[in-house]
Amino acid sequence: MKDELQIAMADLDEERTLMLVEERVKAGYSSVEIIESCRRGVEVVGEKYSDSHYYLSDLIMSEEILKGVMRILEPYIPTNPSVKGLSIVMGTIEGDIHDLGKNIIIYLLRSSGYQVHDLGVDVTPERFIQAVNETKASILGISVLLSFCIGSIKKVVDLLVDAGLRDKVKVVVGGYPVNQEVKEFTGADFYANDVTEAMRIYREILEIKEDSV
Numbered sequence: 001m002k003d004e005l006q007i008a009m010a011d012l013d014e015e016r017t018l019m020l021v022e023e024r025v026k027a028g029y030s031s032v033e034i035i036e037s038c039r040r041g042v043e044v045v046g047e048k049y050s051d052s053h054y055y056l057s058d059l060i061m062s063e064e065i066l067k068g069v070m071r072i073l074e075p076y077i078p079t080n081p082s083v084k085g086l087s088i089v090m091g092t093i094e095g096d097i098h099d100l101g102k103n104i105i106i107y108l109l110r111s112s113g114y115q116v117h118d119l120g121v122d123v124t125p126e127r128f129i130q131a132v133n134e135t136k137a138s139i140l141g142i143s144v145l146l147s148f149c150i151g152s153i154k155k156v157v158d159l160l161v162d163a164g165l166r167d168k169v170k171v172v173v174g175g176y177p178v179n180q181e182v183k184e185f186t187g188a189d190f191y192a193n194d195v196t197e198a199m200r201i202y203r204e205i206l207e208i209k210e211d212s213v
């Protein structure tokens with residue numbers, strides 16, 4: 001079935017994308033479903049960029065449209081009282097400045113009640129460890145879009161082991177190139193390359209934490 005929202009996003013048709021988002025909100029679609037359609041649209045933008053049908057400016061345009069989508073969705077993201085106070089450190093790994101996906105996940109987590117410490121982009125493995133120490137976070141989320149930066153995530157996990165923190169922190173990696181192989185290579189606990197799976201994982205971690213109390 002053709003997804004009109006995905007197509008509008010892929011065509012970089014801002015007006016139509018935002019109109020369809022408004023329509024879907026009114027029709028009762030969840031924020032996660034709407035974001036997922038948009039993400040698939042941006043994926044097509046990336047493919048068109050790779051095929052030289054789109055330019056770098058088009059990638060930047062997709063970012064602008066996605067920000068507009070998030071502005072519409074923000075008031076509709078449901079809160080979950082049981083997550084109050086659970087602390088998460090998030091950042092994009094060293095060498096990588098992609099942050100759209102990370103920011104979407106942060107939006108959703110904060111709106112759900114999680115306390116998220118956003119380290120931004122191009123974050124060194126040492127900075128991640130420092131932040132976990134400072135905040136006593138129990139979840140570390142690392143975003144990666146550039147395949148050649150995946151090695152630095154393994155370094156983060158190794159440093160957590162060296163610091164004696166590995167048992168205290170669940171590591172979640174996310175982004176376009178992550179898969180089971182990346183999870184195993186880096187030593188992470190979970191991986192997600194779409195918003196539905198990402199939010200399922202955070203719920204699962206929450207349940208594990210509640211069971212262990």
Ligand code: B12
Binds near residue numbers: 060063101143144174
């Ligand atoms: C937009 C974009 C850009 C924008 C980024 C703007 C920004 N502020 O982020 C700009 C123009 C700056 C850019 C630059 C570059 N880009 Co770029 N970019 C993209 C593009 C088209 C979309 C990425 C995106 O934002 N998708 C939408 C979001 C919503 O999806 P997402 O990131 O996957 O996030 C979702 C999930 O993965 C997950 N998630 C993400 N992070 C996390 C974290 C956690 C903890 C969890 C749980 C989940 C999670 O949830 C999100 C919500 O659904 C992709 C193509 C693609 N298919 O991904 C290329 C792509 C990632 N870029 C690429 C490249 C090569 C570059 C450049 C090197 C280009 C250049 N020649 O200069 C530079 C890199 C600069 C750098 N050092 O980082 C390649 C990477 C190839 C590779 N495998 O290594 C891609 C795949 C394009 C391609 N096909 O060639 N890019």
